[in-house]
Amino acid sequence: MKALVVEDLQVHYGPIRAVAGVSFQVPDSSLVALLGANGAGKSTIIRAVAGLRPPTAGRIVLHGEEIQGLPPHEIVRRGVAVCPEGRRIFRNLTVEENLLLGGWTRSRRDQEETLAHICRLFPRLAERRRQRAGTLSGGEQQMLALGRALMSRPRLLLLDEPSLGLAPLLVREVFKVVARLKETGVSILLVEQNAAAALELADYAYILENGRLTLEGTGTDLLTNDHLRRAYLGETPTEKPLPPAGGAM
Numbered sequence: 001m002k003a004l005v006v007e008d009l010q011v012h013y014g015p016i017r018a019v020a021g022v023s024f025q026v027p028d029s030s031l032v033a034l035l036g037a038n039g040a041g042k043s044t045i046i047r048a049v050a051g052l053r054p055p056t057a058g059r060i061v062l063h064g065e066e067i068q069g070l071p072p073h074e075i076v077r078r079g080v081a082v083c084p085e086g087r088r089i090f091r092n093l094t095v096e097e098n099l100l101l102g103g104w105t106r107s108r109r110d111q112e113e114t115l116a117h118i119c120r121l122f123p124r125l126a127e128r129r130r131q132r133a134g135t136l137s138g139g140e141q142q143m144l145a146l147g148r149a150l151m152s153r154p155r156l157l158l159l160d161e162p163s164l165g166l167a168p169l170l171v172r173e174v175f176k177v178v179a180r181l182k183e184t185g186v187s188i189l190l191v192e193q194n195a196a197a198a199l200e201l202a203d204y205a206y207i208l209e210n211g212r213l214t215l216e217g218t219g220t221d222l223l224t225n226d227h228l229r230r231a232y233l234g235e236t237p238t239e240k241p242l243p244p245a246g247g248a249m
């Protein structure tokens, strides 16, 4: 079964066609990465799946049911959660209040249960339950955004650049959390500029350029693809590691 099937998706902003006929799939319990440069249309695809920007053409099929055109709250009820670009947490609310807002579709008892689970997943958030979210560090805010998305117990999680703006150490921590989430069986669509880290985690990945998919393959395939290494992993052919000095091989 496929968690998500997107067919020939087009999304416009007025006359601008940001997504120009894109098709991809997220199989159940898998992690699929969507990579591409700034402005390629990655966030627009996430917004379309979440119902925040209705598509102008194409089909979006969630667990076998078409959802294109449904309002965002309906799509949340069907098990989709978004962790948006730029986090969008409520700075004046506490950590716990932010988390509870993520669970609005569920009963109070379910919320308490999931909250306890999230506190085990992110001990740092647990320690800071009563702290105002605006005073969390960047990495902690990112974890809060992830935790809030999980509060609805999604079947499909849409992550838009969870590592954006974080120091390398925190990037690693966020990716560790994503890896743990993957093990819980939730299906994940991960948008990232950090291509190397995303490809290491991804079962399958798609490359988006100017609103179109140009390359796809398993994470391992793409990690070893020359064109991709040059374009997204910041490598040039001459940048092969030099042999150690002294000639001892």
Ligand SMILES: Nc1ncnc2c1ncn2[C@@H]1O[C@H](COP(=O)(O)OP(=O)(O)OP(=O)(O)O)[C@@H](O)[C@H]1O
Pocket (backbone or CB within 6 Å): 013, 016, 018, 036, 037, 038, 039, 040, 041, 042, 043, 044, 045, 085, 193
């Ligand atoms: N609200 C908007 N109104 C007009 N154009 C928009 C709007 N949002 C996005 N666009 C345009 O759509 C295109 C795709 O934007 P999108 O945000 O999806 O890119 P992205 O791949 O997420 O980029 P980034 O890596 O910088 O986040 C861009 O050319 C952008 O300028």
Ligand SMILES: [Mg+2]
Pocket (backbone or CB within 6 Å): 042, 043, 044, 085, 160
């Ligand atoms: Mg974006």
